[in-house]
Amino acid sequence: MSKPEGLDADAIRALLRSEGEGIKENTRHFNAERYDRIDEVGADTHEQYRSEARRIKEDAIDRLPELIERTREAVEANGGTVYVADDADDANRYVTEVVEGNGAESVVKSKSMTTEEIELNEALEAAGTDVWETDLGEFVVQVAEEAPSHIVGPSLHRSREDVTALFEREFDHDEPLDTAEKLTAFARDYLGERIEAADVGITGANFVLADSGSIALVTNEGNARKCASVPDTHVAVAGIEKIIPGIGDLHPFAELISRAATGQHIPQYLSILTPPVETPTVDFEAATDPNFGGNDADRDFHLVLIDNGRMAMREDDDLRETLYCIRCGACANSCGNFQSVGGHAFGGETYTGGIATGWEAGVESLDTAAEFNDLCTGCSRCVNACPVKIDIPWINTVVRDRVNRGTDPGFDDLLVDGLVPDEETAGTPLRKRFFGNFETAAKLGSATAPLSNAVASAGPVRGVMESLFGIDARRDLPTFERTTLRDWASARDAGDPVVDPRRRVALYPDVYTNYVQTDRGKAAVRVLEALGCEVVVPDVCGSGRAPLSQGMIATAEQKAASVCETLDPYVDRGYDVVVVEPSDLAMFDREYERLVDADDHATLSSNSFELLEYVYGLLENGADPSPLTAGGGDADGVAYHSHCQQRTLGLEPYTEAVLDRLGYDVLTSDVECCGMAGSFGYKTEFYELSMDVGERLADQFADAAENRTVVASGTSCMEQLDDLLGPTPRHPVELIDPAA
Amino acid sequence: MSSVAEFQQSLSQSNTESTVTTPETFAETLAAVVDRPAVGAALPFEDVDLADAPVTLNPTPAQLREAKTGVTAAGLGVASLGTVAIQSRAAGDELVSIHPETHVVVVRERDLCPDLDAAFDWLEGRFDEGERSFVLATGASATGDMGALVEGVHGPEDVHVMVLADDE
Ligand code: SF4
Numbered sequence: 001m002s003k004p005e006g007l008d009a010d011a012i013r014a015l016l017r018s019e020g021e022g023i024k025e026n027t028r029h030f031n032a033e034r035y036d037r038i039d040e041v042g043a044d045t046h047e048q049y050r051s052e053a054r055r056i057k058e059d060a061i062d063r064l065p066e067l068i069e070r071t072r073e074a075v076e077a078n079g080g081t082v083y084v085a086d087d088a089d090d091a092n093r094y095v096t097e098v099v100e101g102n103g104a105e106s107v108v109k110s111k112s113m114t115t116e117e118i119e120l121n122e123a124l125e126a127a128g129t130d131v132w133e134t135d136l137g138e139f140v141v142q143v144a145e146e147a148p149s150h151i152v153g154p155s156l157h158r159s160r161e162d163v164t165a166l167f168e169r170e171f172d173h174d175e176p177l178d179t180a181e182k183l184t185a186f187a188r189d190y191l192g193e194r195i196e197a198a199d200v201g202i203t204g205a206n207f208v209l210a211d212s213g214s215i216a217l218v219t220n221e222g223n224a225r226k227c228a229s230v231p232d233t234h235v236a237v238a239g240i241e242k243i244i245p246g247i248g249d250l251h252p253f254a255e256l257i258s259r260a261a262t263g264q265h266i267p268q269y270l271s272i273l274t275p276p277v278e279t280p281t282v283d284f285e286a287a288t289d290p291n292f293g294g295n296d297a298d299r300d301f302h303l304v305l306i307d308n309g310r311m312a313m314r315e316d317d318d319l320r321e322t323l324y325c326i327r328c329g330a331c332a333n334s335c336g337n338f339q340s341v342g343g344h345a346f347g348g349e350t351y352t353g354g355i356a357t358g359w360e361a362g363v364e365s366l367d368t369a370a371e372f373n374d375l376c377t378g379c380s381r382c383v384n385a386c387p388v389k390i391d392i393p394w395i396n397t398v399v400r401d402r403v404n405r406g407t408d409p410g411f412d413d414l415l416v417d418g419l420v421p422d423e424e425t426a427g428t429p430l431r432k433r434f435f436g437n438f439e440t441a442a443k444l445g446s447a448t449a450p451l452s453n454a455v456a457s458a459g460p461v462r463g464v465m466e467s468l469f470g471i472d473a474r475r476d477l478p479t480f481e482r483t484t485l486r487d488w489a490s491a492r493d494a495g496d497p498v499v500d501p502r503r504r505v506a507l508y509p510d511v512y513t514n515y516v517q518t519d520r521g522k523a524a525v526r527v528l529e530a531l532g533c534e535v536v537v538p539d540v541c542g543s544g545r546a547p548l549s550q551g552m553i554a555t556a557e558q559k560a561a562s563v564c565e566t567l568d569p570y571v572d573r574g575y576d577v578v579v580v581e582p583s584d585l586a587m588f589d590r591e592y593e594r595l596v597d598a599d600d601h602a603t604l605s606s607n608s609f610e611l612l613e614y615v616y617g618l619l620e621n622g623a624d625p626s627p628l629t630a631g632g633g634d635a636d637g638v639a640y641h642s643h644c645q646q647r648t649l650g651l652e653p654y655t656e657a658v659l660d661r662l663g664y665d666v667l668t669s670d671v672e673c674c675g676m677a678g679s680f681g682y683k684t685e686f687y688e689l690s691m692d693v694g695e696r697l698a699d700q701f702a703d704a705a706e707n708r709t710v711v712a713s714g715t716s717c718m719e720q721l722d723d724l725l726g727p728t729p730r731h732p733v734e735l736i737d738p739a740a
Numbered sequence: 741m742s743s744v745a746e747f748q749q750s751l752s753q754s755n756t757e758s759t760v761t762t763p764e765t766f767a768e769t770l771a772a773v774v775d776r777p778a779v780g781a782a783l784p785f786e787d788v789d790l791a792d793a794p795v796t797l798n799p800t801p802a803q804l805r806e807a808k809t810g811v812t813a814a815g816l817g818v819a820s821l822g823t824v825a826i827q828s829r830a831a832g833d834e835l836v837s838i839h840p841e842t843h844v845v846v847v848r849e850r851d852l853c854p855d856l857d858a859a860f861d862w863l864e865g866r867f868d869e870g871e872r873s874f875v876l877a878t879g880a881s882a883t884g885d886m887g888a889l890v891e892g893v894h895g896p897e898d899v900h901v902m903v904l905a906d907d908e
Contacts (some may be wrong), residue, residue, distance in 0.1 A: 026884075136893065137885035153885065160887025180888035187886075188893055195894075196805075212872050222881035222895025225838050229828075247867045251860040254876075266821055266856070266878050269895070272863070274872035279834040287802040292832055 007345060007372060009685045015341045016692055019149065019157035023342035026156045027333040031672070033263020034330060034385070041259070052252040054389045057324035060244050061314055067210040067243045068305060074213030079276055080301035084240070087308045092123035095202070095235055098302055099129055102233050104199030108191075110217070110224035111135035112204025113151055113327055114306060115237050117350040117363055120202070132194040134223035136187050143170050149343035150352055152261045152329035157342050191223070196284040201227035205238035206326065207253060208303070211246035212274055215303070218257055220268040228273060232281045232297040237304045240311070241323040247272070253326060256387035260328035275301035313362040318398040322358030324388045331355050331382035331392050336644075336673030336693045337375050346375045354382040358395040361402075370403040374686075377677030378549055379644035380586065394594060400551025404428040422547060423554035434469045435679040436547035436555060442515040445480035453479050472687040476723070478516045485514045485521035489537035492525075502532035502623060506570040508608070510581040511542045512715040520730075523737035524580055524611055530627035530738045531618045536575070540566040543584040548591060549678050560587070560595040568603050577608035580731070582646035582714050583678070585610050589649060610646060612655040612713070612732055619661065629740040631664030639704040640732065641669045641697060641721065643714030644677070655713060655732050662736055667704050671696040674712070676720035690720070698724040711735060743819045743852045744903055750822030751901055754879030755891070758901040763787035766904065770795075770811070773844055773900050779803055780811035781831035783846060788904065798832070810836035810843050810896070814877075816862055817847040817903070820855040821878055824901065825863075828873035837877070843896040845877075849906045 038046045060067060072082040085091035099107060107129055109115065121131045121142075133142040140155040140163055141148050148154030155163070160180055167177050167186065177183050195201075203224050205215035215236050217224045228234050244250065250272070258264040276299035283293030313319045332338045332346070332353025343352025348360030348368040354376060361369040376396035386392060405425050422428075422437055434441070445452040455461055456477050465471040486509055505528050513521040521537070528535045544559030567577055579585040588608045592601045609617070619625055631638070638659055642652040652668070659666050675693030680686055697720070701710060710729040712718045721729040734740060744760060751758045761769040766788045780795035795811050796803050812833040814824035824845050828834045837843050853859055863874065881895030891897050 134894065135885070136883050140885065155885055158887075163886060180886040180890050183886040184883060184890040184893060192894070196801075212867060214872055220881065221883050221885075221893040222838050223893070225834065225875060226894055229834050229838070247872075248860065248864050251856065254860070255856060262884075266823060266876070268878055268881055270876040272872075272874050272876070273828065277828040277834070277873045278830045279828045279873075280830060280832050282801050282804065282835060284801045284805070286800075287805075288800050290800050291798045292804065292835060293801045 007374065007685060009688065012341060012345060012685060012689050015345050016688065019342050019344060020340055020692065022157045022159050022162070023149070024339050026153060027339045030262055030329075030333045034260060034333070035263075037259045037263045037265055041265070046259070049252040049255045050387055050389055053256055053387055054324065056244055056249045056252065057388055061241060061320065061323050064240060064243065064314060067245065068240060070210040071208055071213060071243055071303070071305070074211060075301070075303050078213050078274060078301075080213065080303060082303045082305060084305045085307065088118035091118050091237065091304055091306050091308070092120055094304060095120060095237065096123055096127045098233065098235055099124060099200050100127065102199050102300075104129060104233070106130035106132065106194065106198050107200040107202055108132050108134050108195045108198040108227050108231070109202045110204070110219065110227045111138040111154065112202070112237060113148075113350060114204050114239050115202065116148060118237075118306065118308065120237065132191060132198070134191045134195060134227060135219070135221060136184065139187055139191065140166065143167070147344070148352070149347070150329055150332060151327050157344065195226050195230055196282075198231050200233045200235060201231040202235045202237065203227050205236045205242055205303075206257065207250055208238055208243045208305070209246055209250065210243050213303075214247070214272055214274040216250055217271040217273070218267045218269070219271070222269055225269060225271055228271070228275070229277070229279045230282050232295070233300040233302075234275055235302045235304060236275075237306065240305045240307055243305075257326055257328055260330040260385065260387040275299065309363040316362075318395065319358055319362050321390045322355060322362055322395060324390055325355050325359070326388060328387055329353060330385040330387065334381045334385040334672055336379065336381070336671070336675060336677075337377065337689060339672065340689055340692045341375070346372050348372065354392040355390065355395070357399045358392070361399045366399065366402055366406060369399050373400050373403060377673070377680045379673050379677055380590070380648040381644050381672050383648050394591070397548060397551055397553065401553045404432060404551050422552060423558050424552050428552065431469045432550035432552065436550035436552040438546045438679070439511045439542040442480060442511050446482060446484055446515040449480040449482040466684060470684045471682050472684045474687060475682050476719075478512070478719075480515050481518045483518065485509045485518045486537050486539060488518065488522060489525060498529055498532065498534045501534035502618065503534075504573075504575045505533045505535045505578050505614075506567060506575040507535055507537050508540065508567070508577055508579045508584060509537050510579070510584045511546070513580045517715065517718075517731070520580060520734055523731070523734045523739070524578070526738050527615060527628060527733055527736055528578065531615065531623040533618070536570075538566055538570060543587040544591075544595065545583050545587050546679070548587070556591075557595045560592055564592075564596050564600040564604055568600060571603055571607045576614065577604065578611055578614045579608055580611050580733070582610060582643040582649075582651070586645035586649060610649075610651045610654065612658050613651050615733075615736075616654040616658050619658065625662060627738045628662060628736045629738060630662040631659070631735075636663065637665045637667065637704070637708035638735070639667050639669070639701045639708040639710045641674060641701070641710075641712040641717050643712070643717055644673050646713055658736070659732060664735070667708065669697055669700050671700060674714070674717040674720040676716035678716050681716065681720060691723075694720050694724050697721070701725060709735065743854065744849055744905070746819040747817055747822060747852055747903065750820060754822045756822055756879050756899045756901055758903060760903045760905055762905050763907075766902075767792060769902060770844070773902070774811065775808040775842055777803065777807050778809035778811060779807040779836050779840065781813070781829065781833040781836045783813045784829075785813060785846070785848065785904070788846070804835060804839050807840040808842060810838075810840040812837045812843070812845055814845045814847040815851060815866070815874070816859060817852045817901070818854075818856060818859045818876075819852050823856075823859070823876050823878040825859070826875045826877055827871065828875070834875065837875075838895045841892065841896055842898040842900065844900045844902065846902045846904060848904045852903075
């Protein structure tokens, strides 16, 4: 049940079946708790802590060499030892020597991902030392001889019944272990004996404080406290990136870490220890001697700081942010795909979930990261979940780009040369180039419609598409319109211009709106005109979202530059850019910061709006809503699914507000993702996963869909809802279209 | 709301019992909440101590293992969270607070602070004084790793906080 080789449909299907239920329940629980706790502290306060945490991390990583030296000085002044290990072998050798030097037969450990990363347990066991994991989740994983499936909850994929079966098989125990209480009591007693007998305690460190040589440990079970206090020797193992300057800097992290991880305001135990601590050691062999066994052994403390690729990540402009990560797992919990397959699919040798790509690329290899990198759909739901504001989707995109470039050029490139007018190096996989160049296909498909549609949906062609591009034959393909939105708009230009317009709008014709879902584009034009705007539809290319999603950064840059070149002059002439497709607005707002120069980004980002956000603004500023098609109160129900990126940008409420104001009764979905996520849901190996994620949305809307109109803001969401619930869902603007 | 009342409310939210006492009633209250056998770490307070309490100080490992209750002081209480700061001291507060099933923790009213922000100011002060090992503990030890939330894992199953009221 450990990591499958690569990600094929079979491996994903097997994990959906074996681990899906457990992961789903547990991640969604953490997620819901996180939302609740953040509501309780208030979004603004939470945001302030995030900014502060981010600032501290940026600064600490910037000054890392200096902070490592300060840590060394402080720990040594306290009487401990610091060892900076270059890599896993170096670290393991050092810890093994410490353990052997103590004549230790057994060590107890409290959960630490860093020791998982270097495979410390294996190294110690090879040297003849017994190693016991004392965190209950980690213990389960150890007994089952498998790898953790989550950064915070190693055994998140297992149900109580699973653990019962495992323990009853592995341990000679008379009583049935058929409740969580009994399992916990059994593990506590079993591990309690090991803690009493251990000669060395090994912990991680969530934070290291350079000024005082302290470590901070976050736990709920109390095992880290015992591992650090009972044996005379304490070894703490941490990546060098865990260092922050001092005790004052710990505050924002103390606020954030448990809220992000498990949805607690504060962990049960936040230990801030400056070893060697004054707590007496306990000699359980001298059971009847006072003063905890009268053991006057000096406490011995070793802090092992591990580089293992981190210094190189620090030099890497795109991977550096990974080092800000505090391993809370919120990115994994908030991820629609992770909620279905968990870390045994969505993870590498050690790390799992959204940020795992960055970690695995940095401490392991690009190949390891490549194995699961495609599970990130770039939906960006993790961006707001991350307590240190790491741009996780960007890291995934960069790694994808690097993986593409590392691929050997093959005959594929010769085959499709003309069809892929992109900027990529030879070797970028054919299927990525196909999806990344969807705009070219759309142009061609529209120019030759309806023939193209008929051909594309014919059996033989679907077969070829499936084998050549990996497009699942179970998905309906988009139907191209012969008349594009732009054609339609320019034909109308001759009509009545809006006299004395309230605003001038350049409506951005994204590839889908222009070639496929032209109806929503037409509705948008009519709605904006009805509210007194002059509307033009510029001749502009795709935003670059499609190539970017395939990791084709150079092509995305080229598109982005072209978009700015076309749209900026409109902005200069006083036009607002209104965007129908939320993922394109997210491009302008977020990704363009990385793709175009700062001025171009600022211009476009501050002058572009999501369609319903814009309508909301017009109404708020006095536009008369009466020409719009209103709903009839409670009877006119709408089941509304926003869009991942739209929600990340905080734009969901505008659509709700507009529909509400026009008399529609709105029910909004709260699932993380529709599951389609751009081209993701079309890919054969991901089809079932995509549907599994989509099921949650379908479940929420199943009853409502009977008597409500289903509307969605995003193209992919609409396609997915179409597959899940039948009758074509609509864009919200189509509801309020005066012509509706 | 007074800080004591807020503290007690937060404690109850983390399933932690609490009692307000005074130096005069301390011994009696303590005897009532301690489940025997009990171990303790000497309290660093002027008004009260554990000398005559039904509590063994500097226990043997066997007494530590068999104790039902551990009594320690806390240097700080955080009203908004029901958190207490246990200091790592030579008297063994850390051991006494984590091994027995029940942890009875004594905190003075004057040592209550409103929130974590203030708690960190306090910690910075202690750090400057050279006292640099604390556990910020909130409620009983707990795990969700066995399929449901269970209290009482490697640490206490029950925590009882005694707030020592300031003299009027
Ligand atoms: S990237 Fe952010 S959300 Fe993900 S584990 Fe790291 S800190 Fe948590």
